[in-house]
Amino acid sequence: MTHSYVEPKPEVVELTAILERIVTMIRKLVHTPDISLTAASTLRMLEVSGPSRLSDMAAAQGVSQPAMTQLVTRLEREGYAVRGGDAHDARVVLVALTQDGRDMLRSRRQARAQQMSDLLEALPPADRDRVLGAIPALRLLAGLGQPDAESPR
Amino acid sequence: MTHSYVEPKPEVVELTAILERIVTMIRKLVHTPDISLTAASTLRMLEVSGPSRLSDMAAAQGVSQPAMTQLVTRLEREGYAVRGGDAHDARVVLVALTQDGRDMLRSRRQARAQQMSDLLEALPPADRDRVLGAIPALRLLAGLGQPDAESPR
DNA sequence: TATTGTTATACTCTATAACTATA
DNA sequence: TATAGTTATAGAGTATAACAATA
Numbered sequence: 001m002t003h004s005y006v007e008p009k010p011e012v013v014e015l016t017a018i019l020e021r022i023v024t025m026i027r028k029l030v031h032t033p034d035i036s037l038t039a040a041s042t043l044r045m046l047e048v049s050g051p052s053r054l055s056d057m058a059a060a061q062g063v064s065q066p067a068m069t070q071l072v073t074r075l076e077r078e079g080y081a082v083r084g085g086d087a088h089d090a091r092v093v094l095v096a097l098t099q100d101g102r103d104m105l106r107s108r109r110q111a112r113a114q115q116m117s118d119l120l121e122a123l124p125p126a127d128r129d130r131v132l133g134a135i136p137a138l139r140l141l142a143g144l145g146q147p148d149a150e151s152p153r
Numbered sequence: 154m155t156h157s158y159v160e161p162k163p164e165v166v167e168l169t170a171i172l173e174r175i176v177t178m179i180r181k182l183v184h185t186p187d188i189s190l191t192a193a194s195t196l197r198m199l200e201v202s203g204p205s206r207l208s209d210m211a212a213a214q215g216v217s218q219p220a221m222t223q224l225v226t227r228l229e230r231e232g233y234a235v236r237g238g239d240a241h242d243a244r245v246v247l248v249a250l251t252q253d254g255r256d257m258l259r260s261r262r263q264a265r266a267q268q269m270s271d272l273l274e275a276l277p278p279a280d281r282d283r284v285l286g287a288i289p290a291l292r293l294l295a296g297l298g299q300p301d302a303e304s305p306r
Numbered sequence: 307t308a309t310t311g312t313t314a315t316a317c318t319c320t321a322t323a324a325c326t327a328t329a
Numbered sequence: 330t331a332t333a334g335t336t337a338t339a340g341a342g343t344a345t346a347a348c349a350a351t352a
Contacts, residue, residue, distance in 0.1 A: 008266035134290035
């Protein structure tokens with residue numbers, strides 16, 4: 001033991017490497033040039049959380065406030081979101097999803113699921129079942145991304 | 154049954170949704186502004202496949218040839234890759250990873266595995282084991298991204 | 307003064323179209 | 330003619346710094 005921190009376990013190293021490959025795969029799979037990953041992720045967040053402050057959205061997406069300002073401007077121009085004011089604080093901008101935004105998310109989800117379905121068809125049925133059987137574990141993993149959404153602090 | 158195609162199964166729909174959330178998580182987790190996802194993925198490919206044609210790299214990464222030209226130019230400027238010629242065809246550019254590129258990939262992997270390790274620490278041990286237990290299934294899923302690398306056709 | 311958001315500016319990353327050099 | 334790659338140009342997406350308006 002020559003260093004003062006704990007080396008990640010080999011399983012974690014492999015998990016990380018595999019997840020990177022999956023990210024690459026998904027990026028290619030869902031290659032919809034009409035909407036970026038951040039744009040889609042932002043719209044999904046609005047779908048779940050309802051109208052949100054621009055600064056909260058920036059923090060949640062891990063981008064700067066100016067980047068979110070510009071993203072919202074594009075989303076507004078494309079008709080997927082609208083800016084509104086807050087009755088209690090005139091500085092605040094509340095961004096909301098439009099019906100067009102909702103529809104786009106739905107059809108995008110449908111298309112991606114169809115592509116994923118086609119990909120899975122390429123696997124032997126036993127392997128496919130193993131992938132689908134991993135869904136509960138993946139749910140746990142995905143949950144790490146949205147820590148304490150309900151947390152009071 | 155009113156339509157002529159098969160609706161994706163609910164499990165596949167959920168799998169797709171979860172994978173999108175994981176992509177978002179990984180993008181935030183591995184937020185290394187010094188290197189883009191495509192740049193990293195391209196370097197990993199060079200690490201695995203050895204010196205490669207620029208056009209093959211563009212196809213493998215799902216980007217245009219000009220985009221790959223520019224990416225390689227940036228990678229060369231940063232010292233992670235070098236352009237070379239092909240002895241048999243003067244039109245061809247063969248791109249190779251440098252030692253600096255190799256080193257960068259290694260330290261980047263280490264940093265990411267460490268972050269992932271920290272994240273997993275936040276899970277109850279039983280859940281963590283379930284995530285690690287899903288690795289074989291994830292390996293199958295990741296394999297769908299690099300179809301028939303060995304295929305003779 | 308601190309907070310919320312926008313504007314100004316610059317760089318990365320991407321695409322399509324037009325081009326050069328080689329086969 | 331076809332192929333491999335580059336250059337030209339334009340737009341999305343990002344950051345930091347400076348600003349305006351409101352609290």
